[in-house]
Amino acid sequence: MSWSNRFIGIPFEDLGRTRTGCDCWGLACVIYQEELHISLPDYVGDYASAEEHAEIASLISGAKSSPLWLPVDGPAIAFDIAVFRRARYETHLGIVVRHGIMIHMAGEDQAKLARYADAPWRNRFAGHFRHASRAVERPVQLITGAAR
Secondary structure, X not given: OOHHHHOOOOEEOOOOEEOOEEOHHHHHHHXXXXXXXXXXXXXXXXXXXXXXXXXXXXXXXXXXXOXXXXXOOOOOOOOOEEEEEEOOEEEEEEEEEEOOEEEEEOOOOEEEEEEXXXXXXXXXXXXXXXXXXXXXXXXXXXXXXXXX
């Protein structure tokens, strides 16, 4: 069982930041708090609803330039944030379960797993970001062949 299974089915709630309901950033806040014991800023009051694309894009842009989030070069690892465009704005994110798989708020439905290496997410992908407190973590490399 993956850690992500504990979050599948959390219902959508605009500006939600608890297990009773979340938007995509709220899901990241809940997961980071429960799984990593990291409190993320909630941004409640910084945008009116998930439909405020320009305001959300501005918040994501500011977060990307913050020292709190580092762009990921190479494969993503669990708990990295995957950012996606909707139209011209970067307004959606998912939490990486493993490279190519994310948990996210699927529209105004509920938290679900999705393959973001496939359509429709592949063409909307804008980058991976890792929380600065986890910057030393690297993907596990499988070593094959004879022992040295």
